[in-house]
Amino acid sequence: MTKYKLEYIWLDGYVPTPSLRGKTQIKEFAEFPTLEQLPLWGFDGSSTNQAEGHSSDCVLKPVAVYPDPARTNGVLVLCEVMMPDGVTPHVSNKRATILDDEGAWFGFEQEYFFYKDGRPLGFPETGYPAPQGPYYTGVGYKNVGSVARQIVEEHLDQCLAAGINHEGINAEVAKGQWEFQIFGKGSKKAADQMWMARYLLQRLTEKYGIDIEFHCKPLGDTDWNGSGMHCNFSTAYMREVGGKAYFEALMAQFDKNLMDHIAVYGPDNDKRLTGKHETAPWNKFSYGVADRGASIRVPHSFVKNDYKGYLEDRRPNSQGDPYQIASQVLKTISQVPTAAVSAAA
Ligand code: ADP
Ligand code: MN
Ligand code: MN
Ligand code: MN
Numbered sequence: 001m002t003k004y005k006l007e008y009i010w011l012d013g014y015v016p017t018p019s020l021r022g023k024t025q026i027k028e029f030a031e032f033p034t035l036e037q038l039p040l041w042g043f044d045g046s047s048t049n050q051a052e053g054h055s056s057d058c059v060l061k062p063v064a065v066y067p068d069p070a071r072t073n074g075v076l077v078l079c080e081v082m083m084p085d086g087v088t089p090h091v092s093n094k095r096a097t098i099l100d101d102e103g104a105w106f107g108f109e110q111e112y113f114f115y116k117d118g119r120p121l122g123f124p125e126t127g128y129p130a131p132q133g134p135y136y137t138g139v140g141y142k143n144v145g146s147v148a149r150q151i152v153e154e155h156l157d158q159c160l161a162a163g164i165n166h167e168g169i170n171a172e173v174a175k176g177q178w179e180f181q182i183f184g185k186g187s188k189k190a191a192d193q194m195w196m197a198r199y200l201l202q203r204l205t206e207k208y209g210i211d212i213e214f215h216c217k218p219l220g221d222t223d224w225n226g227s228g229m230h231c232n233f234s235t236a237y238m239r240e241v242g243g244k245a246y247f248e249a250l251m252a253q254f255d256k257n258l259m260d261h262i263a264v265y266g267p268d269n270d271k272r273l274t275g276k277h278e279t280a281p282w283n284k285f286s287y288g289v290a291d292r293g294a295s296i297r298v299p300h301s302f303v304k305n306d307y308k309g310y311l312e313d314r315r316p317n318s319q320g321d322p323y324q325i326a327s328q329v330l331k332t333i334s335q336v337p338t339a340a341v342s343a344a345a
Contacts, residue, residue, distance in 0.1 A: 001028040001029065001030055002028065002029060002030075002031075002073055003026050003027070003028055004028070004029055004032070004033060004073045004074070004075050005024055005026055005068070005071050005072075005074045005075065006025050006026070006033075006038065006075045006077050007023070007068060007074065007075065007076050007077060008024075008025065008041050008060050009021070009022040009076060009077060009078050009079060009195075009196070010043075010060055011081070011093075011094075011323075012048035012050060012092070013045070013048055013049030013050040013081075013090075013092040014048075014049050016266075016267045017266065017267060017319050017320065018092065018321060020198065020199050020202065021043075021048060022199070023043065032075070033075060034065070035062055035064065035065050038062040038065060038077055039062075040059055040060060040061055040062075040082075040086055041060040041079075042057050042059055042060060043057075043058055043060060044057070045058035045081075045090075049092075050081060050090060050092055055084075057084050058081050058083070058084070058090060059082040059083065060081065061081075061082050062077045062079050063078055063079060063080050063095070063188075063192070064077075064078040064192050064196075065077055066078070066162040066163050066164065066196060067161065067162055067163065069158040069161035069162050069200075070204070076162060076196060078192055078196060080093050080095050080096060081093045094321060094323040094324045095188060095323045097323075097324075097327045098187050098188050098326050098327045098330065099187060099327070099330045099331070099334060100187060100188075101186075102185070102186050103235055103236030104185075104187040104233070104234070104235050104236075104326075104330060105183070105184070105190075105234050105235075105310070106184055106190035106191065106231065106232065106233050106322075107167065107181060107182070107183040107184075107231075107232035107233075107310070108181065108182050108183075108191070108194050108229055108230070108231055108232075108316075108325075109179055109180075109181045109228070110179060110180055110181070110182070110194065110197070110229050110318065111172055111177060111178070111179045111228050111229065111318050112177070112178060112179075112201075112212050112213065112214055112227055112318055113174070113176050113177050113178075113212070113218055113227065114177075114178070114212065114213075115176070115210065115211045115213040115218075116210050116211070120174065120176030120177070120213070120218070120219070121145060121148055121175075121210060122144075122145045122175045122176045123175065123176065128224075129175050132173050132174060132175075132223065132224065132225065135171055135172065135173060135174060135175050135177070136171060136172060136173045143171070143175075144171055145176075148171075148176070148178065151201075151204060151205060151208060151210070152169055152178055152180075154204060155197075155200060155201050158200045158204065159180075159196075159197050159200060162196065164193045164196055164197055164200075165182060165183050165184055165189075165190070166180060166182060166197065167180075167181040167182065167183045168180065168181050169181075172227075173225040173277075174224045174225045177225065180197065182194045182197055188326070190322065190326070191322035191323045191325075194322045195323075198212075198214075214319040215268065215318070215319055216228065216266055216268055216269060216271065216272040216317035216318050216319055217268060217271040220271070221271070225277050225278075226272035226277065226318075227317065228272070228279075228314060228315075228316065228317050229266070229316045229317060229318050229320050229322070229325075230313065230314050231312070231313045231316045231322075231325050231326075231329060232311070232312045232313075233310060233311060233313065233326075233329050234311070235330075235333060237338050238250075238309065238310065238311075238333075239309060240308065241308070242305075242306060242307045242308035242309070243307050244306075246336070246338065247298075247307040249336050250333065251285075251296070253332050253333075253336045254285060254287075254295075254296065254332055255285040257335075258284075258285045260331075260332070261313075261315065261328055261329075262283075264320065264321070264324035264325060264328050265315050265316040265317060266316060266317030266318065266319045266320030266321075267317075267319055268317075268319075269315065270282045270283075272317055275293070278292045278293060278314075279293070279314070279315075280293055280294050280315070282315070289303055292314065294314070295313065296313050296314065297312040297314055299312065313329065
């Protein structure tokens with residue numbers, strides 16, 4: 001038997017966006033535990049905005065398990081928060097609101113800033129560094145400094161070792177700003193892995209004395225880019241049947257549900273979705289082929305392929321909850337009839 005360090009990880013009840021929490025328990029297993037072998041656990045919900053003090057027990061239900069690349073015999077146990085009965089999802093549990101759909105694929109592009117001493121990594125104590133231009137996909141000390149890439153590479157290795165479907169990295173437009181992408185098949189897969197990747201990144205930067213700033217516009221109304229989390233999505237129907245009529249019906253439904261989407265696409269998004277810096281205004285829905293100034297970008301390949309494939313919703317921001325984003329995208333898609341539209345087309 002081996003003693004494993006099980007890190008139970010969950011989302012707290014803070015609004016508008018939750019934070020990650022985690023605590024460890026040690027348990028013996030003959031080999032690396034499967035999801036079915038991991039017991040329910042509990043925590044004090046009164047300390048995480050999830051319960052009142054007099055009745056504070058919340059239940060942690062394991063939903064995904066990954067090897068912990070930073071710990072000997074470590075296990076990362078991603079959990080949903082449940083009511084004391086163990087079966088009713090807690091109101092803060094947004095994962096439970098995602099429609100089950102094995103054919104739904106999501107790719108999230110997480111942008112973020114490294115922050116140290118209250119400013120982006122590489123910014124001088126007062127004023128600003130040289131203006132944006134050389135930083136995006138840049139190389140060299142004057143563009144990316146000496147620490148950022150080291151962290152980014154270490155994070156990439158940890159994600160891959162944990163079995164997370166990390167798809168790539170790039171230095172972003174602002175100094176101190178980076179991006180990584182996570183792709184997953186199944187309606188919850190990419191969102192689960194995005195939360196795990198965020199956890200690994202935040203834990204990793206502790207030892208560097210650096211924080212991750214997820215706010216979508218940390219430098220306010222300046223000429224410095226904000227951070228998004230573009231949501232690339234497709235369903236089996238979009239990939240295999242699609243068609244112009246279905247696409248147009250889908251976009252009409254996205255337009256109709258504008259406010260429902262904006263409500264879960266991350267806080268302060270009006271400060272980022274201004275119409276500048278490759279964004280569309282937050283209060284007006286638009287789409288366009290290869291248009292990075294639209295709410296939804298339609299890849300060239302989509303049109304060439306008879307309106308089949310994936311679409312990119314560029315509005316979700318860096319602080320958004322991928323569970324709530326995936327949930328709303330699939331809800332809107334589910335409101336558009338499939339067979340009827342394709343039959344009429
Ligand atoms: P860009 O920066 O040009 O918008 P990225 O390469 O950063 O593009 O991100 C594109 C994302 O789209 C990737 O995460 C990729 O996995 C995802 N993606 C590709 N094909 C599909 C698909 N069929 N369904 C959903 N997401 C997809
Ligand atoms: Mn990208
Ligand atoms: Mn980007
Ligand atoms: Mn993108």
